[in-house]
Amino acid sequence: MLHIEARQISKSYGEVAAVQAISFTIEPGQIFALLGPNGAGKSSLIRMLVGLTRPDDGEILLRQQDQPLSQLPQRSYGYLPEDRGLYPDRTVRQNLSYIGQLRGIDKTALVGQIEQWCRRLDLLDKLDDNLSKLSKGNQQKVQLISCVLHKPALLILDEPFSGLDPVNQEKVLVILNELRTEGTTVLLSAHQMALVERLADKMLLLNKGQQVAQGSLAEIRQQLAPEKWFAVGLAQQLHCSELQALGSVSEVEQMTATEFKICLAPDASVSQLLQQLTAVAELSDFSRIEPGLHQLYLAAVGQHDVLLQSSAQGNSKGAAA
Numbered sequence: 001m002l003h004i005e006a007r008q009i010s011k012s013y014g015e016v017a018a019v020q021a022i023s024f025t026i027e028p029g030q031i032f033a034l035l036g037p038n039g040a041g042k043s044s045l046i047r048m049l050v051g052l053t054r055p056d057d058g059e060i061l062l063r064q065q066d067q068p069l070s071q072l073p074q075r076s077y078g079y080l081p082e083d084r085g086l087y088p089d090r091t092v093r094q095n096l097s098y099i100g101q102l103r104g105i106d107k108t109a110l111v112g113q114i115e116q117w118c119r120r121l122d123l124l125d126k127l128d129d130n131l132s133k134l135s136k137g138n139q140q141k142v143q144l145i146s147c148v149l150h151k152p153a154l155l156i157l158d159e160p161f162s163g164l165d166p167v168n169q170e171k172v173l174v175i176l177n178e179l180r181t182e183g184t185t186v187l188l189s190a191h192q193m194a195l196v197e198r199l200a201d202k203m204l205l206l207n208k209g210q211q212v213a214q215g216s217l218a219e220i221r222q223q224l225a226p227e228k229w230f231a232v233g234l235a236q237q238l239h240c241s242e243l244q245a246l247g248s249v250s251e252v253e254q255m256t257a258t259e260f261k262i263c264l265a266p267d268a269s270v271s272q273l274l275q276q277l278t279a280v281a282e283l284s285d286f287s288r289i290e291p292g293l294h295q296l297y298l299a300a301v302g303q304h305d306v307l308l309q310s311s312a313q314g315n316s317k318g319a320a321a
């Protein structure tokens with residue numbers, strides 16, 4: 001059981017503050033997703049965790065069975081780097097055999113395992129093709145297999161879905177879910193919000209090296225969009241102002257003559273809202289509208305950019321004065 005904790009870690013490249021005082025904990029068996037726009041600091045963070053670079057500040061604490069570790073044990077993790085690293089002039093089979101043996105898998109077992117994974121990811125007929133002949137997506141799948149072959153306790157995947165078509169993205173999602181069920185811990189970075197929403201137990205949203213939000217989807221929703229919105233359909237037409245006048249309503253958006261989006265007042269309960277609505281009209285629909293991760297992400301990154309701009313302007317005014 002591998003515990004990973006980052007405490008206030010920072011990393012700069014010259015003038016670029018790539019990661020700024022970021023903290024998080026990854027529990028064993030969890031899928032932890034790093035999200036953020038290009039250049040947010042996701043790969044920089046991952047490179048520190050796998051020990052390719054060191055934090056300028058802060059610390060990374062690793063523990064296995066309650067024993068502290070100075071670095072991740074070689075065979076306990078699989079790492080899919082951003083700049084993929086297999087041999088292009090070797091066949092799929094040769095690449096995977098080499099990696100498998102390097103990770104200590106028995107030669108005879110390895111043959112079967114390679115075939116099993118390649119069958120699962122539709123690569124069986126490519127086994128004896130040179131990697132360089134494969135499409136980008138198929139090369140990506142070979143890279144993924146090279147990370148999971150030795151059944152590591154921890155998978156660190158920098159953009160595992162990039163270059164994959166929707167069918168293969170779905171296959172990888174199913175595989176990652178299965179691995180989690182078997183107890184594997186997964187740290188991944190991704191830009192595919194719809195997939196992350198279905199996969200991640202916990203997420204860290206970064207922008208320009210800083211934390212924007214962290215937690216489960218429900219916690220992130222609570223942090224970024226605490227208002228409760230409902231879709232309300234009425235059996236008859238009603239003027240928007242009649243709904244707005246209800247004590248449990250803070251905002252109303254009219255969608256059609258009989259359909260509205262209603263925001264619950266902060267101090268009101270859902271049952272109060274329902275009571276007040278049914279007192280003025282017959283309801284044909286009443287359902288909660290929950291913002292998806294994509295929507296939350298765009299709003300949060302946009303707000304964070306505005307915040308950074310205004311603090312930069314404040315600083316430059318301060319400096320001018």
Ligand SMILES: Nc1ncnc2c1ncn2[C@@H]1O[C@H](COP(=O)(O)OP(=O)(O)OP(=O)(O)O)[C@@H](O)[C@H]1O
Nearest residue numbers: 013016018036037038039040041042043044045082
């Ligand atoms: N080796 C390096 N030397 C100089 N600057 C770097 C280096 N690696 C990253 N950076 C800079 O650090 C910042 C964070 O980059 P990083 O690659 O960590 O972002 P990312 O979130 O992984 O982006 P993407 O989604 O585009 O892969 C960027 O401004 C990048 O230009």
